[in-house]
Amino acid sequence: MLTTQRRAMIAARLDRDGQIIAKALADELGLSEDTIRRDLREMAAEGLLKRVHGGALPLAPPLPDFAARGAIASETKRKLGRRAAGLIKAGQVVFLDGGTTNAEIARALPRDLRATIVTHSPTIAAELERHDAEVILVGGRLYKHSMVTTGAAAIAAIEEIRVDVFFLGVTAVHPVHGLSTGDYEEAAIKRAIARQSAETYVLATPEKFGAASPHRILGVGDIAGLIVPADMAAEPLSPYRDAAATLIMT
Missing domain, CATH: 1.10.10.10 (Winged helix-like DNA-binding domain superfamily/Winged helix DNA-binding domain)
Incomplete structure (x- = not known):
């Protein structure tokens, strides 16, 4: 042949x-x-x-730029964001990763919620301008593709914070090869945040399942739960039903 x-x-x-x-x-x-x-x-x-x-x-499909991603599966992302926001309790320290799906969490938070929101995304911090929540913006080198900060300064700041709930953004989800993303430095930041967090959740749209991006973040068993659309096909989700992570349908 x-x-x-x-x-x-x-x-x-x-x-x-x-x-x-x-x-x-x-x-x-x-x-x-x-x-x-x-x-x-x-x-x-x-x-x-x-x-x-x-x-x-398969490789996870390359992502369009940040602005274009906001228009992809926007209604699905809004539903995921509302469900994730419902997990946040008053008084908690919550870390919101960057990304257009996690931006929907910020938009769904009640304006009078008394909590501390930590993020390394200036775009997500801006979503919380009119909220009562305290907002901590982690500085560092701006990775413009995802609009998040990375590098040694960001990791040093993250290591000084204890987090109750972390909402992790990923580009691919696989039952064996775990949760991954396309940038080496961004993956390192995400791991650093997860180490400081009592619980980590991932909001995942259907196209992210069954693929792998170049840089692994965590295993599926290392997170508390996957938040996924209620109308997602059963077959892609079947490997995760026996995993340590909880499946939250919305």
């Missing part, structure tokens, strides 16, 4: 099954596992898939 034929088959199988297991595919095609692994390495280098131990996964 020619290299181009193998690669076309790998791409089609990845699209159909959502994963490639190198040994199983090699056995099926009567080829060496090294041949399949070499194909996967080359395809990963070209940005066609994500290599993982034993095989490959």
